[in-house]
Each structure stands twice: as structure tokens, then as C-alpha cells.
Amino acid sequence: MxxxxxxxxxxxxxxxxxxxxxxxxxxxxxxxxxxxxxxxxxxxxxxxxxxxxxxxxxxxxxxxxxxxxxxxxxxxxxxxxxxxxxxxxxxxxxxxxxxxxxxxxxxxxxxxxxxxxxxxxxxxxxxxxxxxxxxxxxxxxxxxxxxxxxxxxxxxxxxxxxxxxxxxxDKAFLFLIIAIFISVALTGVLSMFYSALITKPLSLIKQAAIEMTRGNYNIRTNIVQKDEVGQLGSSIDLLASKLGYTIEQLFQESGKLKNLIASISEGILAFDVNFTLLNYNEAVKKLLGYGRNFNVAKCAMKDMEEAGLLYDFKTVIETGVSRIVNCELNIRKLRFVLSPVKNSKKEIIGVVALIHDVSESERLEQIRKEFLANVSHELRTPLTLIQGSIEALAEGVVIKEGDIKKYHDRILQETRGLGRLVNDLTDLSKLESGKMNLIIDDIDIVSLITDVSRNLQTIADKKMIVIETEILQGIPVVIGDYDRIKQILVIFLDNAIKFSPENTKIRISLEIEDFVYIKITDNGIGIPKEDIPFIWERFYKVDKSRQNSDIGIGLGLSIAKHLIQIHNGVISVDSDINKGTTFEIGLPYAK
Missing domain, CATH: 3.30.450.20 (PAS domain)
Known part of the structure; x- marks a missing residue:
């Protein structure tokens, strides 16, 4: 002992x-x-x-x-x-x-x-x-x-x-032996004393450590020594304090984690290996279309069995490999990410399912596919015309000077159309990546609107549409890039002309508040309320039945919105079916 x-x-x-x-x-x-x-x-x-x-x-x-x-x-x-x-x-x-x-x-x-x-x-x-x-x-x-x-x-x-x-x-050796015995005896006595000074605080430290293993983090050694043992005691006291604080924080974080899981928008379902539901969050009810009083465990198992998900759960448990499954439940397109849950021995003890609503992403994917189809169409048609015209000229089919000029004009027109398409795609890419450079200057917005209206009136005349302007006196200069603001006006006026019936009017008015507001109102077919949130997305078309080149590929409004935003402006729209649409553009001005 x-x-x-x-x-x-x-x-x-x-x-x-x-x-x-x-x-x-x-x-x-x-x-x-x-x-x-x-x-x-x-x-x-x-x-x-x-x-x-x-x-x-x-x-x-x-x-x-x-x-x-x-x-x-x-x-x-x-x-x-x-x-x-x-x-x-x-x-x-x-x-x-x-x-x-x-x-x-x-x-x-x-x-x-x-x-x-x-x-x-x-x-x-x-x-x-x-x-x-x-x-x-x-x-x-x-x-x-x-x-x-x-x-x-x-x-x-x-x-x-x-x-x-x-x-x-020999006498010197005898004195040495006596000195050794005296030194050893004195050393033993002093060592016992000083060792006790060391071991006593160590005993206090030991007791404090034992108390901490029992969960008592308020224990303190109260060692007042300034040496290394005292520093060790102070460190143990600090450790107890920090552990107490950390464990309290862990409890709080655990509560926050539970609240976070409960409030996360994705649904979470946790099952054991026997497919017994262990836990879920509130988002599951919303994603699966359950009411407040629904029995989630019973309904979820029934729905997943009908959707064929139980096979995927079994596969995850057997293989230990995560799976991603897309299915439709209760009119929602959902994506289930199934992952195995393992214990410290790497044994699979259950499966957790993370449920995403992919209805919106699939809608965007559909828009992307439509865009690719539209771009292919927009490229194929002019390229076919250009190729046919060039082949006719090269093979000498067209020999009259007047016909040759018509073919050249057609090639030039289609080439310019392709150039506009490429420019639109390039502009949109720069805007979305934040690489669009602006040349900021003071712009006479009244003069710019007048010029744009005059230029587009020629196109409007083909449908006997009149562009009217209502401009107040004293309109201040707008701060922005002249070419880009002109591009914004062209996009909205061009759309108004495209979607307005013949023999109608397009009205442009200006107002001054916190911005210079430009209102462009037409008497066109209007935009359905459910489509208004999506018209600013690239490639989106309200009237999907109209796929000709006059309608475009759905880039204009997306480009216009990005241009307005980088000018620190605002944009809003108000529309009624078969009555018309009003776009209101707000641009900063020099105050």
C-alpha cells in the first residue's frame, strides 16, 4: 500500500x-x-x-x-x-x-x-x-x-x-560515511515534509476530478500556491468552469438543433431497421400534405409503400449506400435522399430520409429545355435561310441583279438577327455573373424616350399602333449608362408592340418621386396573375403556344430586370387579361 x-x-x-x-x-x-x-x-x-x-x-x-x-x-x-x-x-x-x-x-x-x-x-x-x-x-x-x-x-x-x-x-573516509548517513537522514525527513506539500494539493485535484466525473462542475480545488502544482489546481478549476459552461452550451445547442430540425423547410424522417418511425419534423406534414391531426407514422408508411419506397429503404439498410429517389406523392414531386445511420461500431441501425420538394426545380428544368429548343429554332431558321441564299448565289441559280440584291439583303437581315441573339445571351451572362461594366453619366431621359419612341414608331406603324408620350416639365437628368437604359426602353416598348392588337395605343408617361418613374402602358393581351412572378426568369414565355421568332426566346425581360437592378432602380408590373399591361421603371436621378 x-x-x-x-x-x-x-x-x-x-x-x-x-x-x-x-x-x-x-x-x-x-x-x-x-x-x-x-x-x-x-x-x-x-x-x-x-x-x-x-x-x-x-x-x-x-x-x-x-x-x-x-x-x-x-x-x-x-x-x-x-x-x-x-x-x-x-x-x-x-x-x-x-x-x-x-x-x-x-x-x-x-x-x-x-x-x-x-x-x-x-x-x-x-x-x-x-x-x-x-x-x-x-x-x-x-x-x-x-x-x-x-x-x-x-x-x-x-x-x-x-x-x-x-x-x-581512512579518517577522511569515515567522516564521509558519517556525512552520508546524516545527509540521507536529513533528506528523508525534509523529503517527507516537502512531498506532503506536493501531494496534499494533488489529493484535492484528484477529488475535484472525481466530482467532475459525477457531473459536479461547481467543484473547486481552492489551491492558493503559485508554483506548478498551484497552476495545475487553477487549471483544474478553469477546466471545471469551462466544462460546466460548455455542457450548458451543448444543452442549449441541442435545443437549438431540435428547433432547427423542426423549422427546416426540408422534411426529415428517421426509421430504425424495422421501418418504425422514430422521429420527424413539422415540414413532413406540409410536404406530404398531412393535416395537423394526421397520424404521421401511419400515413407516411402507407404513402411510401404505395410509392414503392420501402424497397429503396431495404436496399439502403442492406448495402449501406445512400440512394436518391424521385417520386410523386399527393400531387407533389418529391426527392427522397435516403442515407444509412450507423453506430460507433459502423453497424447500420436505421435510415434517415431527407425530403425535398422538387416541383419548382423541375419547372425550371422544363424552362431550360424549352430555352434550348427555342435557341435551336432561332439559330436553325436563320442559318437555313442564310445557307439556302448562299447556295443559290454560289450555284448561279439567281442571276438577275435585283434578285441578287434581295438575297444579299436577306442574308444581312438574318445575320443581324443572329447577332442580336448572341448579344442578348452575352449580356445576360455578364449580368448574372456581375461582369457587366457601366459607363455612368447624366442622361436626359426625356430626350432618350423621344428618340426611342421615334425609332420604334416605324415598327409600330406596321400594326397601326400609336406611341404617345406624356412628359411633365422639369424632369431631372437620370444617372446611369446611356446605352443600357436605352436598351431597357427598347425591350419594354418592343414587347408592348409585339403583344398589342392592331389599331391600339401605347402610352409612355413620367413621374418624379424617390425615383424618376417611367410607365409604359399597352392595350395588349395581358399577363395572367399566376405568371407574373416568373416573367423575369430567363427563357420564360407567358404564351407558350406562340413559338415564332416574333415572340423571341424569353430573354428580354430578364435582361431588363438585371439592368435596372445594377442601376439601383426598381421595376413593377400591373396587368389585366385582355385589357393591357403597365410596366413601371424607377431610375435614380441627380438630386
């Missing part, structure tokens, strides 16, 4: 660390001290040996009489700390500081003959060896004795017992 306590692990770690550190430092210190002791003793002994060598020179050369020998022994006694041995050049001991046995005389053999032999070769020698003379290991140094001619005439050797040196080292 104790080995699992952090306080004991920390204490043991500190003690082991201190013990290892002390041992390494102690061993290093003892070795350093030992080397210093031996080096110091060696240097001291060599210095004394050299001094003795100078003193022994007269004695060995016979310059000093034997009666001086006693004085020399007295001199040797001053070196009692080191036992002295003097030999002649043959290695014979001629003087020694003291003997182990008083009965031994100075003719005794050398204490260390090997050391003496090395010294007699002229080398100052240091050597550690066992001495039979003193019956113990001795540390000895030897130096040669020279005469005046620098010839070796003997040796002086100093010996000291190793026990004298090692006793000092």
Missing part, C-alpha cells in the same frame, strides 16, 4: 538521489585527497632526500672522519618521520636512521634493493613496495649522491610506512 503513495515515492527518490550524489562526490573527493596526500608526501620526501644527499657526500668520500658519524646520526634523527637509508655506490648500507632489532648493524642489506639499483643508475625514484626490513609496506623515494666530479658515489633513500598515509585517508 505504501509503495503506491506518491509521498513515499518522492521521498525514496530524493533519498536515492542524494545518496548517489554523495557517494559520487565522496569517491571523487577521497581519490582527490589521496592523490594530493601522496603527491605532497612525495615532494616533501624528495626535497629532504636531496638535502641528505648533500650532507652524506663528505661522509661517503672520506672527507669526514668516523668520529663525525654520531653527529650524522643525530641529523638522521631529525628525520624521524621518514626512515633514512644511506648506501655506498655498491649498494651496501652504510647508515640507517634506526633498526627494528638493535642487534642488527649497518652492514644489513638494503631495505629495497630494486629502488637502490634504479637510483644508482642516476634516477630519482619513487616506489611503493613491501619491506622485509621493516616487515610492512613502505612508500620510498631515493636520490643519488654525487661527488664533486658528478660521479655517483651512493644513494639516500627515505621510507615512510603507508599506514601513516592511509590512516589519514
Amino acid at each position: 505504501l509503495k503506491n503513495k506518491l509521498v513515499y515515492k518522492l521521498t525514496a527518490g530524493y533519498v536515492i538521489l542524494v545518496l548517489i550524489s554523495m557517494l559520487i562526490a565522496g569517491i571523487f573527493s577521497i581519490n582527490l585527497f589521496r592523490n594530493y596526500t601522496f603527491t605532497s608526501r612525495q615532494s616533501n620526501m624528495l626535497e629532504r632526500a636531496r638535502d641528505l644527499a648533500e650532507t652524506a657526500e663528505p661522509f661517503l668520500t672520506g672527507k669526514t672522519e668516523m668520529k663525525e658519524y654520531d653527529k650524522f646520526l643525530i641529523l638522521l634523527d631529525t628525520y624521524a618521520n621518514s626512515r633514512v637509508q644511506v648506501t655506498d655506490k655498491s649498494g651496501k648500507v652504510v647508515a640507517i636512521s634506526r633498526t627494528v632489532d638493535p642487534d642488527k648493524d649497518m652492514t644489513y642489506e638494503a631495505m629495497d634493493s630494486v629502488l637502490v639499483e634504479k637510483v644508482l643508475q642516476g634516477n630519482e625514484t619513487v616506489q611503493e613496495s613491501y619491506s622485509n626490513y621493516y616487515s610492512e609496506t613502505m612508500y620510498g623515494v631515493g636520490v643519488p649522491v654525487y661527488d664533486i666530479s658528478k660521479n655517483i658515489i651512493g644513494t639516500v633513500s627515505l621510507y615512510t610506512p603507508l599506514t601513516g598515509i592511509t590512516s589519514t585517508i
Whole structure:
């Protein structure tokens, strides 16, 4: 149990660390001290040996009489700390500081003959060896004795017992052992104290973590330390606070998600693998045409079974691959996107169906198809005429000058028509992509309307239609692109002429409010109320039974609306069947 306590692990770690550190430092210190002791003793002994060598020179050369020998022994006694041995050049001991046995005389053999032999070769020698003379290991140094001619005439050797040196080292080692024990004991006590300071806040952190696993995010450690443990405690407190806030936010987001699913326009149906309805949103009722009190689970299963969707549900469950199915339910064209629902083990546990109402998109697709057909027709007819005319001219079928001119005029007319078609398509593409560039200037709108009316009156005369203008005085200049505003007026006047009966009038009037309003009113066939929201879409035609080139391909109003919008203007329409239509164009003016 104790080995699992952090306080004991920390204490043991500190003690082991201190013990290892002390041992390494102690061993290093003892070795350093030992080397210093031996080096110091060696240097001291060599210095004394050299001094003795100078003193022994007269004695060995016979310059000093034997009666001086006693004085020399007295001199040797001053070196009692080191036992002295003097030999002649043959290695014979001629003087020694003291003997182990008083009965031994100075003719005794050398204490260390090997050391003496090395010294007699002229080398100052240091050597550690066992001495039979003193019956113990001795540390000895030897130096040669020279005469005046620098010839070796003997040796002086100093010996000291190793026990004298090692006793000092042993005492130092004993002090080291005592210091280690004291340090380890002190480290253990202090480690227990400081480890407790660390583990106590850690215990508080542990309790806080346990409380958080139980869902209590209001728990706090209240640790006031400023060190890393205190920072950890503060982090745990911050984590608890953030988790509490985040979980609260998750609950709120979960509620928002439920509300979002409930309010989404697409229908959502969720089934398990047994085709039991688990969940749905309110949009399902609207898309499937159910009333408020309908049993959605029962009705949805019945409708989907009749539409053959159960097979697709089974396929999704078996294969795990999403499917897109289009079908018609309760007069609505719906698209079901069926996707498998998997758990964490990647096992399919159900199917979710996302229901889209594609009635509008299919209507637009139909418009696109009609546009392609119209464009093909608009291109095919003039190209056929151009090709036929060119072939007739090339083959020489037409030879009269008047007929040739008619053929050339026809080719030119059809080519211009193709150019207008291409320009309309190009303009619409630029407008929808936002790449139409305008040259903004002040425009005299009264003069522009007069010019456009005069130019189109020629076309109107063919149907005996009169274009009238009612223009007030003081109409300000309009801000915009001259060519594009002219294009807008041409589109609306041209449409009014096309859809107006013969012998009628087209009226143009101007008013000033927040915009300069241009009203173009005809007495044509009118536009059905249900078609008005769609007349601004490209390719849309109100009268689909009329497919000739005079009606066009349905681009004009779409281009006009885009041009008005990029001028920051407004457009509205009011129409009655068989009575006529009024388009009101509002353009900004210089105030």
C-alpha cells in the first residue's frame, strides 16, 4: 500500500538521489585527497632526500672522519618521520636512521634493493613496495649522491610506512560515511515534509476530478500556491468552469438543433431497421400534405409503400449506400435522399430520409429545355435561310441583279438577327455573373424616350399602333449608362408592340418621386396573375403556344430586370387579361 503513495515515492527518490550524489562526490573527493596526500608526501620526501644527499657526500668520500658519524646520526634523527637509508655506490648500507632489532648493524642489506639499483643508475625514484626490513609496506623515494666530479658515489633513500598515509585517508573516509548517513537522514525527513506539500494539493485535484466525473462542475480545488502544482489546481478549476459552461452550451445547442430540425423547410424522417418511425419534423406534414391531426407514422408508411419506397429503404439498410429517389406523392414531386445511420461500431441501425420538394426545380428544368429548343429554332431558321441564299448565289441559280440584291439583303437581315441573339445571351451572362461594366453619366431621359419612341414608331406603324408620350416639365437628368437604359426602353416598348392588337395605343408617361418613374402602358393581351412572378426568369414565355421568332426566346425581360437592378432602380408590373399591361421603371436621378 505504501509503495503506491506518491509521498513515499518522492521521498525514496530524493533519498536515492542524494545518496548517489554523495557517494559520487565522496569517491571523487577521497581519490582527490589521496592523490594530493601522496603527491605532497612525495615532494616533501624528495626535497629532504636531496638535502641528505648533500650532507652524506663528505661522509661517503672520506672527507669526514668516523668520529663525525654520531653527529650524522643525530641529523638522521631529525628525520624521524621518514626512515633514512644511506648506501655506498655498491649498494651496501652504510647508515640507517634506526633498526627494528638493535642487534642488527649497518652492514644489513638494503631495505629495497630494486629502488637502490634504479637510483644508482642516476634516477630519482619513487616506489611503493613491501619491506622485509621493516616487515610492512613502505612508500620510498631515493636520490643519488654525487661527488664533486658528478660521479655517483651512493644513494639516500627515505621510507615512510603507508599506514601513516592511509590512516589519514581512512579518517577522511569515515567522516564521509558519517556525512552520508546524516545527509540521507536529513533528506528523508525534509523529503517527507516537502512531498506532503506536493501531494496534499494533488489529493484535492484528484477529488475535484472525481466530482467532475459525477457531473459536479461547481467543484473547486481552492489551491492558493503559485508554483506548478498551484497552476495545475487553477487549471483544474478553469477546466471545471469551462466544462460546466460548455455542457450548458451543448444543452442549449441541442435545443437549438431540435428547433432547427423542426423549422427546416426540408422534411426529415428517421426509421430504425424495422421501418418504425422514430422521429420527424413539422415540414413532413406540409410536404406530404398531412393535416395537423394526421397520424404521421401511419400515413407516411402507407404513402411510401404505395410509392414503392420501402424497397429503396431495404436496399439502403442492406448495402449501406445512400440512394436518391424521385417520386410523386399527393400531387407533389418529391426527392427522397435516403442515407444509412450507423453506430460507433459502423453497424447500420436505421435510415434517415431527407425530403425535398422538387416541383419548382423541375419547372425550371422544363424552362431550360424549352430555352434550348427555342435557341435551336432561332439559330436553325436563320442559318437555313442564310445557307439556302448562299447556295443559290454560289450555284448561279439567281442571276438577275435585283434578285441578287434581295438575297444579299436577306442574308444581312438574318445575320443581324443572329447577332442580336448572341448579344442578348452575352449580356445576360455578364449580368448574372456581375461582369457587366457601366459607363455612368447624366442622361436626359426625356430626350432618350423621344428618340426611342421615334425609332420604334416605324415598327409600330406596321400594326397601326400609336406611341404617345406624356412628359411633365422639369424632369431631372437620370444617372446611369446611356446605352443600357436605352436598351431597357427598347425591350419594354418592343414587347408592348409585339403583344398589342392592331389599331391600339401605347402610352409612355413620367413621374418624379424617390425615383424618376417611367410607365409604359399597352392595350395588349395581358399577363395572367399566376405568371407574373416568373416573367423575369430567363427563357420564360407567358404564351407558350406562340413559338415564332416574333415572340423571341424569353430573354428580354430578364435582361431588363438585371439592368435596372445594377442601376439601383426598381421595376413593377400591373396587368389585366385582355385589357393591357403597365410596366413601371424607377431610375435614380441627380438630386
